Amino acid sequence: MKDLTAIVKGNEEIAEKIYMLTLELTEDVGAVRGGQFVNLSVGDGSMLLRRPLGVCKTDGRLLSVCYQVKGRGTERLTAAKEGDELKVLLPLGNGFLLDKYKNIAVIGGGVGIFPLIATIREHCADKNFYSYIGFRNKSAVCLLDELGKSKSLTVTTDDGSYGIKGNAVSAYFEDVNKPAADAIIACGPPVMLKVLKRELKEHGVNIPCFVSLEERMGCGVGACLVCVCKKTDGENARVCKDGPVFDINEVEL
Ligand SMILES: Cc1cc2nc3c(=O)[nH]c(=O)nc-3n(C[C@H](O)[C@H](O)[C@H](O)COP(=O)(O)OP(=O)(O)OC[C@H]3O[C@@H](n4cnc5c(N)ncnc54)[C@H](O)[C@@H]3O)c2cc1C
Numbered sequence: 006m007k008d009l010t011a012i013v014k015g016n017e018e019i020a021e022k023i024y025m026l027t028l029e030l031t032e033d034v035g036a037v038r039g040g041q042f043v044n045l046s047v048g049d050g051s052m053l054l055r056r057p058l059g060v061c062k063t064d065g066r067l068l069s070v071c072y073q074v075k076g077r078g079t080e081r082l083t084a085a086k087e088g089d090e091l092k093v094l095l096p097l098g099n100g101f102l103l104d105k106y107k108n109i110a111v112i113g114g115g116v117g118i119f120p121l122i123a124t125i126r127e128h129c130a131d132k133n134f135y136s137y138i139g140f141r142n143k144s145a146v147c148l149l150d151e152l153g154k155s156k157s158l159t160v161t162t163d164d165g166s167y168g169i170k171g172n173a174v175s176a177y178f179e180d181v182n183k184p185a186a187d188a189i190i191a192c193g194p195p196v197m198l199k200v201l202k203r204e205l206k207e208h209g210v211n212i213p214c215f216v217s218l219e220e221r222m223g224c225g226v227g228a229c230l231v232c233v234c235k236k237t238d239g240e241n242a243r244v245c246k247d248g249p250v251f252d253i254n255e256v257e258l
């Protein structure tokens with residue numbers, strides 16, 4: 006893990022209120038796994054807490070994250086322009102560990118698609134991904150070229166303005182022709198992951214399913230305990246350090 010100064014190379018709106026920020030790192034950080042994240046300053050000294058963002062793409066020392074404008078921090082980030090300097094701590098968290106699997110179903114929604122894209126990019130040469138991706142509506146649809154590196158891609162929108170009307174979880178379970186997968190990876194809003202867990206149980210699906218969780222974070226490195234989540238064995242886990250990727254049966258959703 007390194008704490009670096011990064012130079013902004015680009016910061017463009019790729020869908021409504023969703024930006025892709027590309028940074029040039031001033032040092033090598035080694036391989037960054039899909040599902041790992043960065044803790045990024047937003048370019049305003051009065052906002053001390055950095056924001057956790059999943060890594061979406063890496064290419065040598067270039068690293069891209071995509072962020073949805075939510076509150077003050079991400080709003081401030083939209084002002085970052087080429088040549089600006091931002092502090093970035095990375096790589097953080099465990100990421101998706103997929104060595105044992107070959108055929109992988111991908112279920113993603115909202116900003117959860119970005120770490121999934123990094124994972125598909127990392128492994129698409131030697132693994133098959135079958136992706137079910139949900140967006141709010143047509144104006145939020147983005148990065149289909151990246152998602153299209155999957156062997157198959159099903160896109161849904163809540164209002165049916167693009168792709169199938171519905172959500173990614175229902176698209177997965179309703180796909181009667183879905184290829185057999187030996188693992189599932191998922192990232193999306195808490196309600197999506199909760200429904201996924203319930204549906205897996207109801208359909209008696211017992212292949213491994215790994216989910217990336219999103220919790221409010223402070224330090225991002227396991228020290229402040231802001232991000233603690235409950236495990237099904239009654240213990241606590243720090244999403245930043247023990248996760249953000251967990252076996253779906255290991256955590257309360
Ligand atoms: C591991 C991880 C990966 C993430 N990856 C992405 C991503 O790729 N793209 C993306 O758009 N968003 C991602 N998020 C969510 C993103 O961190 C929040 O949307 C962002 O921090 C909101 O900041 P804000 O200042 O605009 O909002 P505010 O609500 O003003 O933030 C106030 C404080 O709460 C924290 N906070 C608010 N919402 C969240 C949240 N959902 N998760 C964590 N901290 C939060 C902020 O970091 C800040 O410290 C990720 C979160 C986690 C934990």
Ligand code: FES
Binds near residue numbers: 225226232
């Ligand atoms: S954010 Fe500080 S322990 Fe996880």
